[in-house]
Each structure stands twice: as structure tokens, then as C-alpha cells.
Amino acid sequence: MTVKKRTSDLTSLERFNMYYREKEPPLTGSQKVKRFIWNPKTRQFCGRTGSSWSKIALFYFIFYSALAILVAICMWTFLQLLDARQPKWQLERSIIGTNPGLGFRPTPPEVASSVIWYKGNDPGSQQFWVKKLSTFLAAYKRDGKKAGAGQNIHNCDFKLPPPAGKVCDVDISAWGPCVQDNYFGYHKSTPCIFLKLNKIYGWRPKFYNSSDNLPKDMPEDLKEHIRNMTAYDKNYLNMVWVSCQGENPADRENIGPIQYLPHRGFPGYYFPYTNQEGYLSPLVAVHLQRPKTGMLINIECRAWANNIKYERLEAMGSVHIEMLIE
């Protein structure tokens, strides 16, 4: 084999050039993008021809439909297996547990805020809360026209627990100052807050129904009240007690006297909740009779029963409310 000198070998350079001439000139970036979006030569849109696109669309349509159908079938089958009236898991077996929390109305509009804030001399700002409360209480208004809903409502008493299938009535008209006609006391800077105990399916409270073994951290006024009630009528002791007080010493001074309406708690005859038709949560109206204005008051309300545990951080058995009247 002879090795040629190719110092300035023109023929090889020419052949070299020829070799590279056969290749297409490289496309610029924008040309490439254009060619990708619509290639007139191959009639491709985004790298695929029309038939290719339709095929792939058809495939994914079928595939995703099949997937959706599988999900739907599984879901439907499963939901059929569930009882529509009662939860699959109840009380201890459910994550909801046996420790109801407290809720309050009216709820503030801001996210993650529990401040009820209004101006005492501005009807507009009061109106907001009043409206919220009336919407909330609308469900409690007994309306004779509403058939079905009112049918199984029963006027309960401590001596008169509801018969099977009936639910107890919550009479909102008898709450003294905390009625809509009175603007729930908001126009007088003596606002009412409504407390409700969380509904837990099948939960029965264990009442503090004697004045003997009341917990140490129970406020004195509640203890006093229970003692009074013991003297008055033992039936009235079957109650999930409620206490509200300022969180800090300053708040306790600012909050002023508090009135609980209609009872100082949730009467026992409302329990247990079993998803009855027309069941209404019992309410306690907390009437702040002389709250200090122009100051933020931290209020903590607690529900008291033997089987309600309390933990402030997790808001177990309690609720945190802030009130600011300007």
C-alpha cells in the first residue's frame, strides 16, 4: 500500500467538499421550530401527521376512558357498600374520635382568623355579623310550611327525652337579648356569640352530674352554678356544661359579666347524634353583657363533660374566640 502525500492535496479537499455538499445545510433555531410546528414537506404538525395525531388521540381517549371507567366502577362499588346514613367508622374507630370540639358563630370572614371585629357605632359593620347569624339561625326557625323537616321535631325536656326517630327542637325565640330582633345585642356593644358542640355520630356525653367530683380547673362560677343546679333540679345536671372566660388575666377583666342562654350548657337530651332527619345542634348563646370596647379580648370557651378532654393547642374540647368592639 502506498501512502500518498496529502500536504496540499487538492483532490482530497475537493472530495471532502463534495462529501459535505451532499448534506443539507443546517437549519437555524427558528427554522427548526417552524419546521417542527408545521412541516409542509411531510405535512406534519408538531412532528405528526393528521392521521398520526388522530390515532394517538383515539388511543389516549380509549385508554383514559378505560382508566376513568375503572376508577368510576371501583368508586361506585365502594360507595354502594357504604351505609348512606351512618359513617363506616364511628367514635373510637374513626379518626374523629370521641372528643367533640366546640364551634362558634358568627365566623369571621378572614382565613385562619377568629376575630369578631366591628365598630360599635357603625351599623354597617354590625350588620355583617347580624346577617351572618341570621343566616346561620335560619335553619333553626321552625317553619310550619316546611313539611318533612319539621315533622319529626319534638319538644324535648330533661324529663322528656325524644322518642325514637324524633329530634329535639332548639327554640331560638326564648333567648332573651340574643334574638334577631335585638340584633343579637350587637348594636348595643353587648354581642352574643353562639356556641355549638361538634356533632359526632353516636357520641354520648358523660355528664358532671354531681357537685362532688368536679375537676379542679373548672371555673368557680361554673362550679357554683352546678351546685345551685343540684339544689334546684337534678334533672338539669344532665348537661354538657359550657364556660367562657378571658384567656389572660387582662382579658378576664375586660370581658365583663357573661350570660349563658338558654342553659349553661347543652342539654343531654340532644345526644346522641345519629344523623337523624332534621337534627339541630343545640346552641348556647353567650351574651357578653359589658365587654370593654376598643380592646381585643381573647375568649376561651370550654365544654365540660367527663368524656371531653381538653387540650388548648389542639383545640380539644374548647374554642378560641377573639372579640374587638371599637
Place this chain on the structure above:
Amino acid sequence: MTSRSSSIASITDLFRPEKNKRLRSKDLSSTRLNVLKKEIKTDTHLVPLDTLFDQLGTDPVKGLTRYKAQELLEYYGYNTLTPATQYGWTLVLFKSMCTGFSILIWIGALLCLIAYLIEMTNKINPSYDNLYLGCVLIAVDVICGLFSFYQNYKSSKIMKTFNSMIPVYANCVRDGVMDSETPVRNLVRGDIVEVKAGDIVPADIRIIESKGFKVDNSSLTGESIAVLRANVEGTSNILESPNVAFFSTQCVEGWALGVVLCCGDLTALGRVAGLAARLKPALSPLARELKSFMRCMSLWALCLGFFLAIASLIIGYPFMQTIIFVIGIIVANIPEGLQPTVTASLTLTAQLMVKKQCLVKNLDAIEALGACTTICSDKTGTLTQNKMCVHHIWMWNQTYNVSKIDSEKNNKVFQSLTICGALCSTASIQSDGNISGDASEKAILNFLMEHDNPMTIRDNFPKVAEIPFNSANKYQASVCLNKYDSKFVVLMKGAPEYIANRCATIALKTGNTSLTTEMMKVVELATEKLANSGERVLAFADLTLNTKEFPIDFEFDIDNINFPLDKLRFLGLLGLMDPPRQEVGNAIRRVREAGVRVMMVTGDHPATARAIAHEVGIATSENCYIITGTELRDMSSDVLNWTLEKYYEIVFARTSPTQKLQIVEACQSRGDVVAVTGDGVNDAPALRKADIGISMGLTGSQVSKQTADIVLMDDNFATIVTGIEEGRKIFDNLKKSVCYILISNAPEILPVLMFILFSIPLPLGVMTIICVDLGTDMWPAVSLAYESAESDVMDRVPRKSERLVSARMLRQAYGHLGLMEFAAGMYAYFIVMAEHGFYPAALIGIRKKWDNVAINDLEDSLGQEWTYAERKELERAAQAAYFVAIVVTQMTNGIICKTRFNSFFQVGMKNRILNMGLVFELILACLLCYIPGLSNFFQTYPIRVRWWFLAIPFAVLMFVFDEFRKYCIRNVMYNGWFNNLSYY
């Protein structure tokens, strides 16, 4: 860069020890690199010696003055090799923690900590979730960073090994006094040094005076043949110039006095070392792929996160919420497990290769070997044994292969030839049985050892006189006394044309005849034939002197020759060559079958190179193209490119170290993945630059081993074939691993979208995502590396356009299997919610209330009211169910990803590591769910046993769907539609 001419003056300036103030050290380093890449251009070996002495200001007898030497030393620095600027390990660690996904994870961690700080300042009792998450993300970053650090950090000791080649002391003449203890580092240009046999040349020197001075240039040329150096006319290429001896080469014989031409980094060795140490090896194909994939993923994650953040802020989500789902999107989009998986898989393969006597120093190299398209192999020591052997014997009119010579044992000519060989060979047998001497002399003696006993011959023929070989007469002769008949014999060995001309007769089997012109022609032809097959041919002749003229007490004088050296009897020819290693031929055939091109790049002669190339199968036809270094120097890079394109079989001969590098770079610029095999110092730059540098463990020099990515511990070239096979297999299996990892990405991203679009409580938390990515997915992903090859990987051509992560894989991972996992997860999530009273319809749109801490009485579909803490616990339970659904479906995916093509039923569950991995996945998921501390930390929940089974219908569907898909792919059904869609 400023245009710097590569004249000696500027190079010298460039390598001065004092930092050039105008250049930053990085610029300086790259300027030096560019200078080193050029061929040496100098005329110091061409000019007459006197002119040179004038230039250098030295005197051939007295040497430099001490004062001048000191001055020069201070100006130019020590005669050592300057190490390249190296990044410290801290910097490399820092870099590996801030590349690819890491930056995004840092962003995520930062966002977490910001969120925590905001919460801490706003709330009295901040939850530690964000703090934990931030810390976990930082930990993830550090772990991934350590994995890539492990893969990236190679402490470069190249310069150290080079420096160890340099002697400590030299014999140097200064002020007319010879000092044999001059430290080599103190030598400067113009010093006069003396080198004796056994010494290592202390700098590049030009010979002034010498006697039988032979140096072994193997450190520069790779050929361990001693070459003669003397004060003769130089040739233009300094590397081949016969009047220059180079730094670090060893003097084998004789002595010489020389003047130092250049020192340290400017010497030929210094350039090689400088190149090897300063070159940045190209990113491996795998690293390139991962890099581009990571870039795409990160960009996508950032864009998605940014877009969603903007959108949600516009919609009116609070800032904290936005931060949370930006973190979610980022963490979900990033396959955190990728880097650890790749590193672990490669490490496993590397360990496997160690068992096959193949040390993988650079993990990426093993995969790169699978992708390799071109192998540039050195010849000497790599393809050949680097040991001269007698290969052919020619006695009158017949060429015998060395293995078939036994039949000629009784041939008289052969006997004479053995006697002549034994007496002419200057190699000696030491007491320990080792043979020492020049390579070809050793070869002759080795050959004779097998057929006769040269020692007995030497005893029976005591040597009385010897004319040593020199470049002028090209022969070596000795006179011995035949003890049997007390006659003197003249024995001669040398280049065939010289010997034949001195012969009058020729030995035939039948007796001696006179050597006719025709017979001379035959001898010449035989010589040419042997020479053409790359052998070094030596001719042997003898002459028995008659006792009358040369009685037993005759005094032979070798200075004034008083005995005849012509009218000899021609005995025969020996063809010597460095034979190829046994396994090489077969290995090269297999490599070529696998679509890899093999080229030879050698410093040896073209004829030898071609002969070996033909023998080992690098060249199979006459089309084999041979390019010598000189031709290469005249080629423009375009012509070289064109040549590489045009000819498939190419042999590069007589190449310099820089040219080897040039060839590698030319191949790489064509898009080739280049493997370089080499054993010498001269291969170091090419080894370094190549995608895969392969060095020989036994014969290889320290430098080459230090530079290489892979070291073949037993020098077995065939290991490269295994390497290619393993490399291709690991690529296939890495695809499976990556696909496996990517599949779980879809069910991680989509929950966040559901959260935003449908306002349902978050179906999968960020912590749980990390649990999947870096927990449960890890072992199965790595264990897919243990899958056996699905088809014969060596039948394929090297992957060139095949991507690790292709659109098809993304379609398969995100569009098909991932969505099914997502469906399974959402199903589990909805069921857990429904069992607790939140029916799917009730969940949609509930998010705002659900996540509102102030709402303590959220009503579900059955009228129960949930406090914030209760529903958050429920959310955790539902998320845990989602997590478990991912785990269950990912276990199915482990089985699905085992194969890309074959059916699961063909392959079976033979991969024990994967089986263990699946069990591990299950156990880990259980631990994460049921160990109290862990479940709190990772936001999981001890879920009910029945919820584990929710994903099973989906797992079955996935399996069936994928088996169907593979069936279609195997049978190329629907015109190969599925193949195009999702055969990754």
C-alpha cells in the same frame, strides 16, 4: 486570549514560576494548555553546536558559571514539572451540591425555612412541619450531592507520578568542575551534563560527545527499543532527531556528554505531563444525558412552580399556601433518587468488573464503554506483548514459523545458526535465570533457550574478540574459539543487506555453495517479505578461520582488524517481532461485530504497525489506510475529518503524544465516543482526553494507570469486550431504573394540581413524596441494574442517537403507568375520606375551609363535625393511603420495568436483588406508617390493613396493560404503533 506566538521565548515566559500578573491563574492554565497542544517547534537541535553554545552562553568543557546558573535558575525556576491548578475537594463538593436538581432543592429548603420563619413570627405555637421539611430537603441535597461528589471527585495525582520519573541527581559540569551530586531540579538551560548507562536523562539534552550511547525512549514513544543517540546531524522533528536525548528516558548502554536544551515543563516529557494534567476529560455520554435531562426537568419544574405560584396568587391563595405548593411541585417534579440510583448502579457494575480483573476508576467510564463507537488502540504493550520474539526463521529458500522449527532440529544449517545466534547475542543470562540486555538480543537468546542451550554453546566457544554494533557499520561480529577442533570462528550478525554483501558462500542443507547473484536476489526477497510483515530482520553469517593463518595463539585486534570479515558463509535470517497478545485478535473481531470501529494509533513504524494491524484484525483488507505522523502534521483538521469519514480502517503510525491527542479530539468532534487504550507515558494525554481511557495494569506505566478511567489488571484486551457488554447492559438497565423512578413522578405532581384545581385537601404531602423518591423507590430502582440482558447486546451497533430518557419513556412513565398510579392513589384517598364521612362530592371545593385553623366544626357528608386537628389527622390518613397505593403500584412497576421487550412470564422473578428490593419496599412502607416517631415525622399514618388493598385493581390493570403493550411491541402489531409510542 492574547495572541501569543508559540516561540520558545514566550513559552518560557509562560512557564516561569512567578505568576504572570496580567493573567488570572485559570487563564494562565488554559493558555499553557493551548501552547502545549501544539507540536514542538524548535531549531536548537539543528543549529551547529558552536552556535548553540553561543546562544546558551555556555562552554562545552567548563559548562556554565555557577553565578549564571543561579541566575537562570532564579529566572526560569526549577527543572521540575509544574502541577496544573487543581480544584480542592471542598470546591468539588460544593459544586456537586449545587448542580442539577440540587439548586431547586435548595430553593425548596429555603422556601420551607422562610415559611417556618413567617409562621414563627406570626404564631405563638408554630408547627415544626416546615422546619422539619426544610431540614429533610437539606439532607436530601447533601445526600444527592455526596453521591455525585463520589462520582465526580478524582484526586489527580498525575503530576506526582510524572515527577516520580525524574531522577534526583545528575552529573553536571559547572565552572569546569564535574559535580555528580547536582540536584536535577537545579539544572538550567546550557548546563553540560554527563549521562552513563543506567542513568536517567535529567533534561532534554543535545549530545556533544558519546560512545555507544543508547537510550530507551519508551516513556515518550511507547516503543521500548533502545535507540542510538550521537552527535550527528539532526532531523527536523526533534522527537526523532538522533542527536537529542530526552528528559526521563533511560540510558541503556554507553555514555554521553550533552548540553541541556530545555528544562522542566518545556521538555518533551514536560509537555506530555502538562497536557495530561491540564486536559479536561470530556463529559461522559451518560453525564451529558443526565445533565441535559436534569436541566429540562429543573426548567420544567421551575416553570410549572412559577406559573402555578403566579396563578394561585392571582386567584387569591395566601402566600404561605402558595409557598407550600411551590415546594410540592418542585419536590414532586424532581426525581431525587436519580443520582443515587445511577451512582449505585454504576458502582455495582464496577464491582462486577473488578471481579473480571478490570478496575473501573471512573464510574461513568463503564457506561461510556458501552456507548463507545471508536477505539484508538496503542500497539506496543496493548495489542502486542511488548516483548521481542523470534517469529520467523529463514534458511535457504524456506521460511519457517518459529513454532514449526522443531522438525529442523537436525538440520545442520539450523545448528550453525543456533551457535552463531548464541555467540552473537550480547544478552547475558544472570544467575537468577533472568535474561538481560537489549530487546532483540534477549529475543534471540530466548528463542535459543527453547531449542538448545546457549550457555553450553558459549562455554564450548569461548569468545576471544568482539566488534560491538555501531550505527556506521551496522553489524556486530565476534571471534570465538571452537573447542572441538581448536579453530577460530568469526561470527557475524547484522542488517541483512550488509551481511549478505560480505558473504561468499551460503549454507544449504546439503552443504555449502557459493552465493550467486540469483541467490542474493532470493535472500533480498525473503528479507523484504519478512520486513514487510513488520518484522525486524537480522542476518547471521560465520566463517571458520584456518589454523595456519590463525593459530591458537593468534592475537585478534579489533581496532586494527587483522582478521577477515568478508567471504563469510551466509547462514540465515531471523525475523523478530513483538507478537500480538493471544486474545487480541478474537477480541477485536467481537468488538467490530458490536459495531465499534478500532483504529491503531502507534508511535511505531508504519510497516510494523500495518503488519500487526493485519494480524490482529484491525486491518482486514488492502483498504486499510496508513497515516504517519509526518503526514498527520500536514493535514488540516478538515482533511483529517474527511479521512476519518472516508476510511473505516485506519492505522496511525509514528505519532507523537500530541498527535494521539489530536486524533482523539478529531474523533470526538465527529461525535464519536472514543476509547483509548494505551500503556505508555506518551498515551497519557490521549487517555485523559478520551471518553474512556483504558490502561494496562501489568505492563502499563504508572502515569498511564493514573490517567486512565479503566485499568485492565491482567492486561487482557478481551476484558474490553466484557466492558462493552456490561456497559450496554447497564445502559439498558439504567433506562429501566430511570423509567421506574419517573413513573412515580406523575402521582406526585398531579395531587398538587388536584389540590389547586379542585380545591380538595392535599392528597399527598411533600414529606411523603420524599419518602417515595428516596425511600421506597431506591432499592428496587437500583436492583434493576441486576437484570440480565434482554437480548444479545453485542449484536447491536453502539447507541448514538438513543437517549437515556426519551419521549417514549416519558410517555410511558407519565402518560400511561404514572396516570394509573395516580388513579390508584386518588381512589385510595377518596375511599379513606369516604369511609370517614367525606364523600368525594363533598370534598371538591372544601379546601379553603379544610385548611382554616379557625374553623373548628367542619361538617362532613354525614353531619359529623370535625375540628381542625381531627381533619388534619384524617388528611394524613388519606395521604398515607395514597402513599401506600403508590408503594403497591410501584411494586408492580418493579415487575413491569424488569423488561422492556420480553414478557414477564419469559423472564420470571429470577432477579433476587429485585425480589428483596420489593420486600424491602413493602417493609419500609410499613415502618414509615406504623412506627410512631417515623409516622409523625414523615406525616404518614398507621392506616388500616384494608386500605392496603385499595390499589390492587389498578396494579392488576397496569400489569395487564403493560403485558399487552409488550406483546404488541414484540409482534410489531398495528404497524409497530406501540413501538413508536412507548418502546423506550
